[in-house]
Amino acid sequence: MKNAPIRLRRALICMLLLLFMPGCGDQRILEKLGFVQASSYDLGENGQLEVTITMPKADQNAGQRRDVLSLMARTGKEARVKLTRESNLQLVSGQLRNSLFGMSLARKGLLKHLDTFQRDPSISPRVKLSVVRGNAKSMLERNYPNQPIISRYIEGLLQKESMGQNIPVSTLYTFIRDYYDDGIDPVMPVLRNKSDNIIIDGIALFRGDKYIAEIPADDGMVFSFLRGSFKLGELSIHLSEGEPGGDTVMITSIVSKRKVRVSRSAEGAPEITIQVRLKGTVIEYTGGLSLDRPAEKHTLEKQIDKELVKEANEMIAFMQKHKTDAIGIGIAVRNHMSYGAWKQMKWPEMYPTVKVKCNFHFEIMNAGKVVE
């Protein structure tokens, strides 16, 4: 019994040794690692892939704060192997935050290039994916005087805009999820350079994994209303657009609830009604109605509803024309019928001809600090 504490200590030392010794096997020394924070993929010559990566420099006195490496390869991982030869650091993808795809590559399909993203356990499912108008490499290569760390800049930009519902969230997880789901198509934001900055230019619509069409960024909020329910959003609407001196309403703190109803026409084809209920606060109004009076407030609500319905109908017609179901109408249709009927319907073929009706019901919660 006297030896018990000694034995225990020995056992403990043994355990600790075993616990820490694996660290000697797979060493990861911070100074010797190149943390790839953003990568871009473009279609190169002869169907090759032009891969560019950017990573922060450990030695920040060297002038430039980041390294940008680029080359042609057949696949993303082959590029990584080759790129390692250009760098004194071991490249790792655990800190990858953004991946950009050139427009021409997106048109050809992205799934093949996303295989490694799904397979490699070190890559986070939260990596943000975007399409770049033009060449993605040049966006990544460029220096942004106000934004020394480009990956953080793009990540912040996308994060903020998707929080405000101006663009949909597009991560590796959402893209793959929607690609494999049978009633919805994936989407991504479209980025472009604007002088010394990057700007979100639109929402890329995909059919399968191929870029098909685009919705302008200004219509992002209406797209969000149609795609799902959310809280927190801002919207600026021009009422009686086209006429000179049309009024403008700015609505904030929007809470949106979407419901999709499916009914059958006399011929048995599905008819879809998208019902969106909105609540929000008016923080700017340039029109003549007095928002204190219930009747006039109601008139404004009706005007907003009408404008939103118009925009939504145009957007849905546009998506139907391009055969991309980015708002997931198919999911609602699928969930309203039997499995046999759903499979028989061949939704992708049926989708462009389906009748879709939009209803908006906007409620002004308050009209700010002004009483008229």
Place this chain on the structure above:
Amino acid sequence: MSTLQSSEKLSPYHIVILVYMTQFGVIIFSLPQLLSKAFGTNGWVMNLIFAIIVIVNMLLIGAAYWMGKGKSIFVILERAMPRIMLYPLYLFLMFVWSVLGCLVAKEYVLIFQMIAFPTTHPMFFKIALDLLVFWLMIQGIYNISKSITMLFYLTIWMLPVVCFFYADFSWSRLTPFFFREGQPSPVEFVNIFASYLGYELILMVFPYTDKKSKLIKSSIIGSLLLAFIYTYLCIITFGFFSLRQLQRMAFPLLDLMAYIKFPFIERVENLFFGAFLFTTVATVVMYLWSAQETALQVFKRANVKLVAGVLVIFAYVIAFIPDTLSDVQHWLGLFAQLEIGIAFILPLLLVVVLAFTKNKKEAAS
């Protein structure tokens, strides 16, 4: 029996946790994928069917327990037939249980290696795990159950983390269809049922319980707890990923954990996966302890530590053979088939033996 065995009996509380922890294993990482592949849409519902099968099996074990009045299964068997005839059965049980223990450990180690230490030899990690298992299994079931209760509390805190997925969870992704687009097969069924195995080891704890232990009732509660947690995790996974996406993910639960992002830390799946070591240890300890109990029937005078040491080394050596993840999973499937056989046939054999000896006794009196 071992000199280290405590004479204290197991309490219902400890049995509930013991059964839950023995059943909860590494297969949970691939369970949603296995279900989606075999049963397709809403495959999570099958968890309820598996739970029912477990309960039926548990009642069968209960019949042996009640008829034998809580006597050890070895006592029951040895009363009915000569020991020499039972040796092949004992050796078979020993073999299956120790190999199952080692395969579960190896699978955990291989996944761990994949996500954290790709070039370190996996058997290096297994030494650490096996040492822990060895120290636990020589303590006797009473102390094992107390340790496992502690391990339970070291892992159960992870459950509320599932709330993270509510935002991206969608009921509509579950679809209203049941069991479509799957490819059910008996092999898949067995592979999935393997994630429920472990409950049958209560056969070995008969002599360490008394009436107050409420062995069968507590075990059923333990496996219902497991079925509840499995079902909950599977529903979340089915509503988080789309069906065809889920069908091609090797470890959906790992991907789910990789999605968690705290404001101060990202990529926490390695930390979470580390905590699953505890549930794995519980499963491995129980299998190897059962093998040890059986071995002590064959080698009555052997030292417990020696037997435990030999079994752990045996399991360690066996674990060298299947060296890829798919090999291990294939082996696990094969041994799960044997174990399912044991889970049903062994209690059935006990019931028959008990009925037979009872009749003989009545005839004699």
